[in-house]
Amino acid sequence: MPSVLVPLAEGCEELEAVTxxxxxxxxxxxxxxxxxxxxxVxxxxxxVLVPDTTLDAVKDRDFDMVVLPGGLPGARHLEEDxxxxxxxxxxxxxxxYMAAICAAPKVLASAGILDGRKATSYPGTLKPADFPKVELLDAPVIVDGSVVTSRGPGTAMDFALQLVELLAGRERRTQVEQALVRPA
Incomplete structure (x- = not known):
């Protein structure tokens, strides 16, 4: 079974984290x-969200994916940690895989992970002048190799379903999506 780490910081966007x-x-x-x-948190x-554990308890564990929820000041806390x-x-x-939504793609950009990649984020979060090596797009979800980025709370479900597809396959994504009764 694939494993995913979702760090939770004070001020994260709850719609994104929970979705x-x-x-x-x-x-x-x-x-x-x-x-x-x-x-x-x-x-x-x-x-109020109750994390499963602390970051210190799992910081040395290897995961198949790390996903960063956005929101402010949550994303700033992730970036500074x-x-x-x-x-x-x-x-x-x-x-x-690494994934980030809303303001959190800036955490990946600051770490150089988005260099040479296509990415998206909440409008105004990633400025071309600050991150000239990142190709910024306005799409709801961008997958570039092992990195996935998304725009914000309104794209959280599409983002999470894309993560399901990457980790568990298209068929599993379809099963999850159908059970949500999403319109075609």
Whole structure:
């Protein structure tokens, strides 16, 4: 079974975090949510999320994918956390998938992971002048090799379904999507 790490930071976008975790678990993919600190995480709209564990407890574990929810100041907290940067760099060397939505693609860009790649993010988050090596597009979801980026809360379901497809295949994605009763 594929494994996914979803770091949760104070001020993350709850719609994105919960959608990612929910859809991946519906696909029977192991998801580990890890708070940057001990205890519950208050998301950007005040929703309280309870991580499975702490980042310190899983920072040395290898995952098939690392997914960063966006939101502010959550994405900024992820970007400033040295452990998150080390996890991303190690997983890049391992060839694991990395994914980020909304403001979180900036975390990948700051780590150089988006250099030479196509990517998207919440409007205005990635400025061409700041990240000239990144080809910025306005698409809802971009897959470029082992990196997946998406725009924001409104694209969270498409983003999460794309992650399911990458990790578990098109058939599993279709099963999950049909059970959600999404219009064709």
């Amino acid at each position: 990612i975790v929910d859809l991946l678990r519906r696909a029977e993919i192991e998801v580990v949510t890890a708070g940057l600190a001990e205890g519950p 208050r998301a950007s709209r005040g929703t 040295k452990r998150v940067r080390a996890i991303l760099e190690r997983h890049q060397r391992l060839g694991s």
